Amino acid sequence: MENSDVYKAPESELVSGDELKSIGGWLRFFQVVNFIYAIAGVLVAALVVVTYFIDESVYGGLIGSIASLVELTPVIVFSILILKVVNHQEEGIPVKIKSYIGYYLLTSFLVAAGIASLYIMDLVPDKPASIFGDLIYYLIWSSYFKRSKRVRSFYGATA
Numbered sequence: 001m002e003n004s005d006v007y008k009a010p011e012s013e014l015v016s017g018d019e020l021k022s023i024g025g026w027l028r029f030f031q032v033v034n035f036i037y038a039i040a041g042v043l044v045a046a047l048v049v050v051t052y053f054i055d056e057s058v059y060g061g062l063i064g065s066i067a068s069l070v071e072l073t074p075v076i077v078f079s080i081l082i083l084k085v086v087n088h089q090e091e092g093i094p095v096k097i098k099s100y101i102g103y104y105l106l107t108s109f110l111v112a113a114g115i116a117s118l119y120i121m122d123l124v125p126d127k128p129a130s131i132f133g134d135l136i137y138y139l140i141w142s143s144y145f146k147r148s149k150r151v152r153s154f155y156g157a158t159a
Contacts, residue, residue, distance in 0.1 A: 025150050031086050038079035045072045060125035067124045078104040086108050091156035094145045105138040
């Protein structure tokens with residue numbers, strides 16, 4: 001038996017560098033934030049429904065409970081949409097995510113305006129949540145998906 005047989009390299013195909021890319025850094029943080037938003041949104045929505053059946057007056061009756069659920073809907077829907085595509089290494093994904101973030105801001109604004117009008121008409125007891133946080137979310141993450149080297153590296157050079 002020769003010594004060269006003992007140290008012979010295994011005969012297997014090596015994976016190219018593109019296939020080894022994984023989400024990391026701020027892109028991973030973005031994914032985790034959206035996961036937390038989706039889970040928390042679903043849990044709070046379930047809590048609103050359960051609370052309504054226990055005591056209808058907590059959220060101001062049926063209209064207030066529905067308004068609370070509608071206010072949670074953009075967070076849940078767009079977080080799930082983002083989570084469905086963020087792992088796909090395709091060049092068009094950053095544009096799709098930026099559009100989801102923009103639609104999320106627009107939807108949040110429209111929902112807040114609708115709930116504010118219900119509040120003015122005294123149909124719901126609480127003012128809508130401020131969309132200032134949603135605006136900050138939009139500005140930070142849409143800028144990140146435009147300028148990030150990690151995003152370009154993960155999704156492709158023309159991302």
